[in-house]
Amino acid sequence: MIGEMLHPGLNLGAAHGEAHTRSEPVLFGFWVFLMSDLILFGVLFATYVSMRNATAGGPGPRELYDFISIAMQTGLLLLSSLTYGFACLALKHGGGRRSGLVAWLVVTAVLGAGFLGFELADFYSVAQAGGVPSRSGWLSAYYALVGLHGTHITVGLLWMAVMLVQIGALGLSHRVKTRLLMLGLYWHFLDLVWVAIFSIVFLAGVA
């Protein structure tokens, strides 16, 4: 029966032994954390929607948003979510080889870093156009929400770097495998939050 238990995210399967059984409570706990993080994002979304018209005579969405950049960020992050999935598949079916896993992790990290680059460039050009956080309630809410997501992405990239070091130093031990599955949940979750951000903050802002 215990072999039949499944946890959120990709399941490694009974062939991975301890990494599979050990992952269940750990990943369920991590999922609880993600849901509390979801509440945090959710109240910032509520704040943002409440502040939507509070531009205080300052620049608004139509003046500040660059949709080429936003589309690039959306594409990069979605693609990185997919490539992390490929990394998990390489972990599960790679038969203990690390090359495929490491390659997909590096691709994911590069895509994530590209996302962050476009986002920081956006923050810079918005601030240059007079859209600084202190300008209006709307801009404060914008930076808080989008900035919190960007901070999560930064943490995810650091985590990915740490995992690459651990894969090299510790090999594919069951702890490393469990951590990789956790990072997977985290990374996919951040793409979910981004879907809400580009829909509510960016697209609905100019519709």
Added chain:
Amino acid sequence: MKDAEAQRELRSYLTGGALSVALTLLAFAAVLWFDLARATALTIVASAAVAQLIVQVRYFLHIDLSRQKREDLQLILFSLLLLTLMAGGTIWIMGSLAGRMH
């Protein structure tokens, strides 16, 4: 058998990716390329977002309606209930307040 499982899982990720791309394009096109009424555009964006969230939860996070994952599903649904109460309540009250201030 293991190869078959790997193929099936790869196809699952690719399906999720393709559906996500399609729904993202739909949402961007509704707002940026077509000159739709605001209510229509917002309805399309909201529907595409909800559909994409379900697609990614299903194909990337592998949460579905099977029996073993029901606890995770309950956790998600309860969190969504709390979120709906807090975010929905905030938006409702603050929106009503903003309306009265004008």
